[in-house]
Amino acid sequence: MQSTPFQRTVLRNGLTVISHFDPHTSMVVVNTLYKAGARNEAPKLTGFAHLFEHLMFGGSLNAPHFDSVLQQAGGNNNAFTNNDFTNYYNSLPVDNLATALWLEADRMWQLDINERSLSVQKSVVVEEFKENYLNQPYGNAWHLLRGMAYQHHPYRWPTIGLVPQHVENASLEDVTAFYRHYYNPGNAILVIAGGIPSEEALDMANRYFSGIPEGKTPKDNWPQEPQQTSPREMEHLNQVPLNAVYRAYHMDARTSQAYYEADLLTDVLSSGPSSRLYNRLVKQRQLFTTLYAHVTANLDPGLLVVQGRLNPEVTFEAAEAALDAELELLITSPVSQMELEKVLNKVESGFAYNTVNLMNRAFSLAYFEMLGDAAGLDQEPERFLRVSASDLQQRAAEVFRKENSSTLRYLASSKYHSTE
Amino acid sequence: MMQAPPISAPGVPNLPNVTISSIGNTPIYMLGNLPQKLMRFDLVFDAGKWAEQQRGAAYFTSKLLKEGTAYQSAEDIALWLDHQGASITIDADADHITLTAWCLARHIPGMADLLAEIAGQPSFPNEEVTLKKKVRLQTLKVDEQKVEFLATKDLMASVFGNSHPYGYRMEAADMEAITQATLVSHYKNHIHSVPSWVFLSGHVDDNTISLLKEKWAGTMGVREKTITTLHKVEPFTPGARHRVLEGAQQTAIRIGRQLVTHNHPDYYGMKVLNTILGGYFGSRLMRNIREEKGYTYGIYSVVHSYQHEGVFYISTEVGNNYAEATMKEIRFELDKLQSEPVGAEELALVRNYLLGNMLGSLDGPLKAMDVYRNLITSGRDTTGFDRYIQTVKTITPAELQLLAVRYLTFDDMAVITVGP
Numbered sequence: 124m125q126s127t128p129f130q131r132t133v134l135r136n137g138l139t140v141i142s143h144f145d146p147h148t149s150m151v152v153v154n155t156l157y158k159a160g161a162r163n164e165a166p167k168l169t170g171f172a173h174l175f176e177h178l179m180f181g182g183s184l185n186a187p188h189f190d191s192v193l194q195q196a197g198g199n200n201n202a203f204t205n206n207d208f209t210n211y212y213n214s215l216p217v218d219n220l221a222t223a224l225w226l227e228a229d230r231m232w233q234l235d236i237n238e239r240s241l242s243v244q245k246s247v248v249v250e251e252f253k254e255n256y257l258n259q260p261y262g263n264a265w266h267l268l269r270g271m272a273y274q275h276h277p278y279r280w281p282t283i284g285l286v287p288q289h290v291e292n293a294s295l296e297d298v299t300a301f302y303r304h305y306y307n308p309g310n311a312i313l314v315i316a317g318g319i320p321s322e323e324a325l326d327m328a329n330r331y332f333s334g335i336p337e338g339k340t341p342k343d344n345w346p347q348e349p350q351q352t353s354p355r356e357m358e359h360l361n362q363v364p365l366n367a368v369y370r371a372y373h374m375d376a377r378t379s380q381a382y383y384e385a386d387l388l389t390d391v392l393s394s395g396p397s398s399r400l401y402n403r404l405v406k407q408r409q410l411f412t413t414l415y416a417h418v419t420a421n422l423d424p425g426l427l428v429v430q431g432r433l434n435p436e437v438t439f440e441a442a443e444a445a446l447d448a449e450l451e452l453l454i455t456s457p458v459s460q461m462e463l464e465k466v467l468n469k470v471e472s473g474f475a476y477n478t479v480n481l482m483n484r485a486f487s488l489a490y491f492e493m494l495g496d497a498a499g500l501d502q503e504p505e506r507f508l509r510v511s512a513s514d515l516q517q518r519a520a521e522v523f524r525k526e527n528s529s530t531l532r533y534l535a536s537s538k539y540h541s542t543e
Numbered sequence: 544m545m546q547a548p549p550i551s552a553p554g555v556p557n558l559p560n561v562t563i564s565s566i567g568n569t570p571i572y573m574l575g576n577l578p579q580k581l582m583r584f585d586l587v588f589d590a591g592k593w594a595e596q597q598r599g600a601a602y603f604t605s606k607l608l609k610e611g612t613a614y615q616s617a618e619d620i621a622l623w624l625d626h627q628g629a630s631i632t633i634d635a636d637a638d639h640i641t642l643t644a645w646c647l648a649r650h651i652p653g654m655a656d657l658l659a660e661i662a663g664q665p666s667f668p669n670e671e672v673t674l675k676k677k678v679r680l681q682t683l684k685v686d687e688q689k690v691e692f693l694a695t696k697d698l699m700a701s702v703f704g705n706s707h708p709y710g711y712r713m714e715a716a717d718m719e720a721i722t723q724a725t726l727v728s729h730y731k732n733h734i735h736s737v738p739s740w741v742f743l744s745g746h747v748d749d750n751t752i753s754l755l756k757e758k759w760a761g762t763m764g765v766r767e768k769t770i771t772t773l774h775k776v777e778p779f780t781p782g783a784r785h786r787v788l789e790g791a792q793q794t795a796i797r798i799g800r801q802l803v804t805h806n807h808p809d810y811y812g813m814k815v816l817n818t819i820l821g822g823y824f825g826s827r828l829m830r831n832i833r834e835e836k837g838y839t840y841g842i843y844s845v846v847h848s849y850q851h852e853g854v855f856y857i858s859t860e861v862g863n864n865y866a867e868a869t870m871k872e873i874r875f876e877l878d879k880l881q882s883e884p885v886g887a888e889e890l891a892l893v894r895n896y897l898l899g900n901m902l903g904s905l906d907g908p909l910k911a912m913d914v915y916r917n918l919i920t921s922g923r924d925t926t927g928f929d930r931y932i933q934t935v936k937t938i939t940p941a942e943l944q945l946l947a948v949r950y951l952t953f954d955d956m957a958v959i960t961v962g963p
Contacts, residue, residue: 147578149554150906185547191825195892197553197899216902221548228545246837250793254840254860258792260688331545362790364684395630396621406674412681432681465626472581472628472647479579479909 126501127484130321131492134329136337137309141488141497142324143316145481151317152485153213153223155231156493158312159305160207162277162345162423167292170284173204174248174293175301179211181240184233186226196222204282207422208493214482217318221327227313228331231306236298249287256283260363264430264533271355271529272371272426276348307338312492316485348373348424356530365412366433367533368442371426372522374418378494382418383506384518385427389416390466391458391515392429392449397465399449400429409434410442422494427522439532453519457512470507553898555936558928559911564752566741566763572915573743573752574908580648582745583909586662587920590640590733592708593851594771598717600729601635603675607726608633608642608734610671613664617671620657629654631661637709638850639920640734648746655755659762663736667726680718690788691860694795694961697786701957702799702854704777709849733771736762740920744912776801776852783958794866794962798873799856800955804848805923811934812946813855817846818893819885819943820876820951821857825892827876828857836872838865850922855950863962873953880947884940897935 129143164171179202180189193200198215213223256262265281273279284290313332315324351373375381393400393415400414414431429450433442458466477483491499562573592601609631610617624630629646642662646654686692696712703710711717743751779801803809814822821828821844828842842859861869905911918927 148906150903185545191892192547192550194823194825194896194899196550197895197902199900199903214903216551216553216899218551218553219548222550225545225548243834243837247833247840250838250860250862251840253792253862258690258860260685334545362688364688365681395625397618397625402618402621405678409674409677412678432685434677434681461626465622468628469625475579475581475628475647476645479577479581479907481906 129488129497130325132325134333136335138332139312139492140325140328141314141492142321143484143488144321145317148318148481149217150214150481151217151220151319152482153227154314154485154489155211155227156312156489157209157306158310158493159209160205161282162206163305164277168289168297169280170290171293171301172209173282174290176202176204176209177244177248178236178240179230182235183229184235185229189226192226206278206282212482220319224327224331232335234302238295241295241298245290248290252283252287261367261533264369264531267357267359268369268371268531271357273348275346277345304341308335309338310340312489314485314489317481352526354525354528358532358534360534360536363535366535369430369531371428371529372527374425374427374522376424377420377422381518384510384514385522386418387466387510388453388515388519389418389427392416394466394469404445410437410445450523454516454523457516463512467508471504474504552895553902556898556901556905558925561915566756566759569738569741569763571741571752573747574912575747577745577908580746582648582747584644584658585742585916586642586738587740588640588734589739591636591638593638594733595708597725598711599713599721600725601640603721604726604729605633605635605640606675607667607671608665609661611666611668612660613666614660655758659759663762667723669723672723676718676721680715683715690791690793690795690961693786693788694797694959697784697959698797698799698856701959702801707774707776709852742912742916744908781955781957786961788961791963793860794863794960795860796869797856797858797959798956799854802846802853802855804853805921809946811931812938812942813846815935815938816943816946817844818897820844820880823896831876832869832872838869877951877953880951884944890940894935
């Protein structure tokens with residue numbers, strides 16, 4: 124297994140800096156992960172962490188135009204937010220590493236938060252809300268599914284926010300407080316990966332970031348989700364052409380060994396063209412046109428979700444009965460040696476493919492450091508390889524209980540008509 | 544406070560040296576030296592929409608090619624791929640069908656055998672054809688609820704004409720008319736075990752080529768190039784067309800026209816001009832319509848050349864009540880490029896950005912082969928790359944303004960909107 128060597132230092136202000144040298148490239152990636160995600164939001168101000176991600180590009184005290192400075196340096200950049208964290212990444216020729224570090228340090232410390240920037244980005248985010256959710260067929264499915272599976276925990280709302288109004292309600296005071304609480308060095312992980320020797324990279328990071336004062340991040344204080352004790356279901360009618368079903372089960376947090384077992388269960392179910400759900404329910408029995416299972420991989424206990432669109436003339440009853448039978452089979456019968464080997468091979472080769480891309484490596488190091496130790500990246504394959512067929516059975520029995528399930532039936536409205 | 548670090552202009556990107564070989568009439572290009580032990584095959588056939596005798600033939604041939612051969616069923620192939628942690632995807636576009644295969648280095652011999660079988664003896668089983676049609680039809684129903692899908696479809700029909708291979712998008716009737724015979728015919732005329740090009744990249748070397756020549760001898764044969772119809776575009780009529788999608792929460796806007804192709808002296812200049820207008824995050828359109836006005840989550844422009852025709856278009860989805868204002872701003876930006884030369888500073892930034900971008904695109908054999916493959920399969924050679932770099936480095940504001948005057952007149956374009 125290809126290893127991802129790195130060096131790590133922690134600055135006095137709490138910033139964790141990781142450096143990974145790749146002598147084969149003349150590019151460098153600067154990846155900054157902040158442990159601030161949708162789960163850190165107040166229930167009346169959802170969508171905030173993501174809105175804030177937008178504001179991070181609004182300019183800082185010494186760099187009024189983040190993007191144009193980076194573009195001048197021949198770089199590309201972007202960011203994303205999810206329920207657990209926000210990640211910023213820049214890729215540029217290694218000669219201009221200092222520029223990326225300077226930019227990231229300046230906006231970590233002295234972001235220019237102003238009414239104008241806030242007003243415009245609110246508008247942009249509302250359009251994003253429409254483009255990716257409100258105006259997409261089935262676009263609100265995860266709003267509904269999350270709200271059903273989680274009744275207390277902040278995972279009950281999606282990263283984009285519960286409703287656009289929450290985004291529109293954000294005030295300058297709210298934004299400034301969020302910045303102070305979550306965008307400080309102790310709450311961040313900086314990774315420098317590429318054609319720069321580690322010593323030099325850590326040195327440069329020290330130069331640009333050690334002057335940033337320490338901050339204070341509030342303790343995690345959101346409600347944990349109590350155990351679900353009975354099945355939940357919901358029907359929702361909307362302007363879509365086909366019925367769809369979404370089924371969510373509670374599962375363990377990302378760092379637990381149980382996570383790996385659940386993840387492998389979804390691989391058995393739908394990883395690749397020989398997987399069970401595709402072959403049996405899409406190809407052979409043609410109950411669904413699409414059907415797949417995946418895990419949300421969250422820091423707090425997440426979800427295992429199966430979702431699919433039903434073929435016309437197939438009832439929810441028939442589709443769900445077939446799905447239930449497949450999940451039941453994982454409980455009653457151990458997977459064969461051949462099938463276990465197959466999914467493990469796919470996981471292993473997946474790691475090999477993932478390590479090729481420099482940006483992937485940079486992000487992965489930050490991500491695993493967030494989980495506890497960047498060295499965990501190279502230990503990942505082993506955590507999968509130790510899973511046995513009986514482990515999978517036991518995990519299936521634990522996860523695929525009816526009392527643990529939330530089912531959303533998404534109904535095609537009879538008012539739907541073609542555009543022709 | 545820390546000063547902004549000095550910025551080095553990105554170095555001149557260079558195409559790496561590609562090893563060229565051949566088997567029969569098929570050239571083989573290779574880029575090795577990837578430390579990770581995996582590789583990628585690209586087999587490219589002149590079998591895209593341009594070559595069709597029936598609508599949808601290219602698409603469905605590509606999707607059915609690996610769903611069964613003379614010796615193996617679709618399930619056999621799927622199982623082998625998943626078990627080896629390998630994958631094959633086959634896509635059709637305007638001009639080509641491209642088969643892309645990934646595998647670990649130790650599976651190259653097995654993959655080589657499988658590729659010869661897929662390219663040489665596909666069986667297009669009837670049940671697989673029926674299933675693919677059914678699934679694709681359902682997907683179309685969902686797509687027809689998306690403003691972005693309908694707008695792009697209407698744009699291409701406006702620019703090239705609905706009966707031109709570049710201008711049409713499959714309708715339900717086209718899909719329903721596909722039979723096994725359609726695919727067999729398309730395959731026999733345009734694929735028949737003879738790729739037009741083969742590209743190898745990753746952990747490969749001369750031994751890989753020798754192995755392939757050995758394994759493919761007699762299978763990758765010599766076939767006379769099939770003469771395909773020369774399709775003429777319909778005369779283009781600029782003007783506005785609106786399509787109603789009830790309940791749409793955004794309006795999709797596409798503004799476009801026919802343009803020159805790769806080998807035209809104006810092409811690379813237009814690529815640079817396009818970047819300034821709407822080809823990156825700091826573009827005129829993004830800065831105005833997203834960052835200043837907040838009308839949209841994203842607006843961009845594209846200059847693209849197929850093998851036989853070129854196209855230019857602007858693309859965005861905006862809040863419904865911003866549609867008119869957006870149109871006004873787009874016109875304003877096009878007019879501005881025609882009436883005012885681009886400033887030196889902005890041009891310098893775009894030069895650096897594009898060069899840095901290209902450096903990133905050439906980072907490592909896998910990415911570099913993408914660039915190379917694009918050049919070769921579009922009918923160009925490495926001089927095309929040199930011309931692009933030269934243009935980026937040396938094009939003047941006056942030259943850009945001339946191109947804007949020639950090609951970017953708002954009233955010369957088709958203006959497509961899809962909204963409530």
